[in-house]
Each structure stands twice: as C-alpha cells, then as structure tokens.
Amino acid sequence: MYLLKAEHSFDSAHFLANYNGKCRNIHGHRWKVIVEVQAETLINEGQLDGMVVDFGDLKKDVKEMVDHYDHALIIQENTMRRETLTYLIEDGFKIINVAFRPTAENFAYLFFKTMEKRRYNVKRTIVYETPTNCATYEKSEGKICIR
Ligand SMILES: Nc1nc2c(c(=O)[nH]1)N=C([C@H](O)[C@H](O)COP(=O)(O)OP(=O)(O)OP(=O)(O)O)CN2
Numbered sequence: 009m010y011l012l013k014a015e016h017s018f019d020s021a022h023f024l025a026n027y028n029g030k031c032r033n034i035h036g037h038r039w040k041v042i043v044e045v046q047a048e049t050l051i052n053e054g055q056l057d058g059m060v061v062d063f064g065d066l067k068k069d070v071k072e073m074v075d076h077y078d079h080a081l082i083i084q085e086n087t088m089r090r091e092t093l094t095y096l097i098e099d100g101f102k103i104i105n106v107a108f109r110p111t112a113e114n115f116a117y118l119f120f121k122t123m124e125k126r127r128y129n130v131k132r133t134i135v136y137e138t139p140t141n142c143a144t145y146e147k148s149e150g151k152i153c154i155r
C-alpha cells in the first residue's frame with residue numbers, strides 16, 4: 009500500500025460553547041491539517057507515471073480546503089447572540105458559521121469527507137489544534153461477521 013501525506017496550516021479563532029473551562033472564550037490556534045491518501049497501485053503512464061497522485065495537486069487541494077478557514081472566527085451555529093453576530097459581520101470580520109462544534113475531531117471528519125468528495129482515496133486526516141493536541145479521523149476497516 010502506498011501512502012502520501014500533505015500538510016497545511018491555517019490560523020483561526022473559535023470557542024467551545026457550553027464548555028466549562030477556558031476554551032469557552034474566543035481564542036486562536038494555528039491549526040495543522042495532515043491528509044493521507046492511499047493507493048494499492050501506482051499510475052503507470054504519462055506525466056503521473058510512478059505516482060499515486062501528483063504532490064503538487066494534493067498540496068494545492070489541501071491548501072484550498074483549509075484556506076477557507078484562515079484568519080476567520082469560526083462559530084458554531086446558534087451559539088452567539090444574533091445581534092453580536094450581526095455587528096461582527098457588519099464591522100467586516102471574517103466569520104464562518106459551522107453546523108458542528110468546532111473541535112479538532114469535527115474538523116478531522118470534515119476534512120476527510122471534503123477530500124473524499126474531491127475523489128481522493130483518503131486514509132486518514134489529522135488535525136492539530138495545538139502543537140501537542142491532535143485528533144485523527146480514519147476509515148475503520150470493514151468487519152465481516154460470519155455466523
Ligand atoms: N477532545 C478535544 N478536547 C478539546 C478540544 C478539542 O478540539 N477536542 N479543544 C479544546 C480547546 O479548543 C482548547 O483550545 C485546547 O485545549 P488545551 O489543551 O487546554 O490547550 P492549551 O494549549 O491552551 O493547553 P495548556 O496546557 O493550558 O497550555 C479543549 N479540549
């Protein structure tokens with residue numbers, strides 16, 4: 009099995025609503041995202057001969073995906089007063105509403121699914137929220153139950 013990795017980072021702020029601790033406050037991270045794609049065989053012709061996928065294409069797609077969140081305030085829907093949100097938007101802040109709690113786990117899942125939609129055979133995605141905290145999402149091996 010061949011495994012390729014691409015990595016990109018973005019800076020953004022978030023907060024965890026209904027969290028009993030310091031992370032309930034708006035705070036920022038440099039999020040590091042690692043995407044691993046896999047293949048059993050290599051392409052054996054043309055420009056991509058000997059490759060799973062061109063690193064350049066993979067890196068470009070990972071960058072494009074994460075750049076959307078760069079220098080934004082990421083807010084879970086309905087966790088901020090409508091007026092506050094309106095003022096922030098009116099004052100020109102980059103706000104991204106998400107339907108999920110913005111945890112490393114949920115971002116790992118989101119990035120996994122996004123890369124799958126882009127037709128990559130994704131093995132796993134890893135999201136570092138801090139240099140030492142990361143969450144991984146990976147396809148679990150299908151279990152066959154024989155009775
Ligand atoms: N399983 C998860 N737990 C937490 C998440 C998460 O995404 N998944 N996120 C947070 C907060 O966003 C927080 O920013 C990170 O927590 P923490 O480890 O406290 O980060 P610090 O680097 O600030 O820790 P210090 O050791 O105090 O420096 C919380 N939990």
Ligand SMILES: [Zn+2]
Nearest residue numbers: 031035037137
């Ligand atoms: Zn955080």
